[in-house]
Amino acid sequence: MTSTAGVDSRILRAPHPVPGAPDNWKRFFSFNTDAKVIGIQYIATALFFLLVGGLLAMIMRGELITPEADLVDRTVYNGLYTMHGTIMLFLFIFPVLNGLNNLLIPCMIGAPDMAFPKLNAAAFWMVPVFGVILMASFLVPGGPASSGWWSYPPVSLQNPLGHLINGEALWILAVALSGISSIMGAVNVVTTILRLRAPGMSLGRMPIFCWTALSAQTIQLIGLPALTGGAVMLLFDLVVGTSFYRPEGGGDPVLYQHFFWFYSHPAVYVIILPVFGVFSELFPVYARKPLFGYPFVAGASLVIVGLSLIVWVHHMFPSGVPQWMRDVFMVTTMLIAVPTGIKVFAWLATLWGGKLRLNTAMLFALGGLFNFVFAGVTGIMLATVPVDIHVNNTYFVVGHFHYVIYGAATMGVYAAIYHWFPKFTGHMYYEGLGKLHFLLTFIGTNLNFFPMHPLGLMGMPRRVSSYDPEFAFWNVIASLGAFLLGVSIIPFLLNLVSSWVRGPKSPANPWTAIGLEWLLPSPPPAENFEEHVPTVISGPYGYGTGRPLVEHQAEIERSLLQA
């Protein structure tokens, strides 16, 4: 350990670039190996695709505002929902979470960078490449893939125009590339967390965000190869003429469903676990209380990893799987409510009696938690075989997963972006614009996605561009909610850009939060603490206890204040 003076002088040195990389805005357009630059590259790319995917959703909701198919025809509509789902999952939510991993994990655990910086940059640059491949499908004859974001055969194996390069083939290629990129990212995250922690930071002192990232990326490592393998087989069936899934050659279309859902159900936890991490980081800061039940919150993530890999058949209840399989997977699916419930009660106990600071980040975290609890309740309903068989392929399912993915996960991501914005840009955001963004998002989300539940129970099928007029009332409300959500992006982007360009300078620790990242200047220097990493001496949630997190903490904070 260096002397106090050594800590002071070195920790506050001016940010320096990675050797050979530009030190201005151009670095965000270069093959830069700094995890913080890559993090921002990921988030910016993801936000761009959020706009693209959102635009497709606006067209769909515009179509659904009346019962007739009068805005786009049915074929175009098929392409719209397929591409909307694919873009939002593979080009928005996964990349944005990868961005958070890159920004937060090295700083939180005191590592200079991710374990494999070049692999990290390569994994990022695959995202725009597969984004272009996916978007190019709008230009090929026959248009984009149109068999839903899961591309079930035999529908996805139809290639009526007979072109080798068609929307479906491009879809599979993009998803396979996305899988490879995510596996590269997961190897990086897991290795970084396991091997690059600061001295004294045992696993029991690691921030919950790192626990949830470790859990989520473990799921990626186990689940993604199955999807990638299944996608390669689908591509072979489509392009080469093999018979993995073609019944006429002895193949089995249900096999694809197993591969697909073995990954794509756990993918929900890949998305929501890091958001649980964000909630666990934010609630103690803004309630000024230690996180309730740290070991249980951390352990519950691991239990979720184990359970998430044995629930996939609940997506296939109507596919003809045997009854015993339905029973087993109904029970395992319901069991996930236990570790999830532990987390929710731990957050409520953390908030209970706390002095809540309701700034934008906290509002988004609370709103996200509210939506998540609602989504959890409908999730349990869907795990029940009879209910699932009744509402499968109706708007009830669409409402449920949009509550998870937009209501909880995306709002959690917004919370994270606002909370750590000052740390990584060096500027404060504008609270007024942030609160307006929250208000529009929260109202828009509930207006948009709540009506889908009564619609589903009434029997409105998903993936239709025209419907019976009896469904019109709830559809109009849902569409108005969607347009409100579309508008909500404007104050968000305005806030990000204007705050970064001319927002007030941020101190090192504007929220008086506990955590290694808050001991770094804002923005942190290129290699974080470099070799002068403070020794961690306690857990990360000592709010109200006065316990220091690291050795020489008082000296480090004093020198940051003077700077």
Add this chain to the structure above:
Amino acid sequence: MTISPPLDDAPTPQGHDVAYANHSLTGFIIFLCSESVIFLAFFSGYALLKLSALQWLPPGVEGLEWRSPLLYTVVLVSSSGTVALAERCLSRGQLWGFRSFWLLSMAMGAVFLYGQASEWRSLAFGITSGSFGSCFYLLTGFHGLHVLSGILLMALMLQRSFRPANYAAGEQGVIATSLFWHFVDVIWVMLFLLLYAWS
């Protein structure tokens, strides 16, 4: 695996390279675990298709000839032993011993690939001959790609062994390549049992 003292005069690694000396190996092992899931997916797909098939083998095909594949299997599995011998030489600082056994392992891998290519040429069915043909060519082809990658990795390590002071910070590249090779061998044994023994 023990790591010998530096073989040559080499600059001592600086900064966090020391603290995180073998994280590359950790990353590689994690990657291998993930990679094994792709094979597991293919294996389970093969088993599922075979168990539910009304007609498994393509018309006119009686079964697979297993004698020469068994011979090439012995060659490939033995190469795990020569790789281990190469590693032992390296840990004792015997560079030429390492190079010889390493080269021998590469040659054995190449012989296996040659065997697979000749088998493919002699087969009466193709990749589009029903789900059996599809599975057979996918599984053996994907594994063959891994053998080829292993040989290329070994060639890289062999070339690095001629660079002065290359193994000063530990032989992580060699350990990783050797792990990869053992992995490819184990996968082949499982593949052999699935494709040839269970027919």
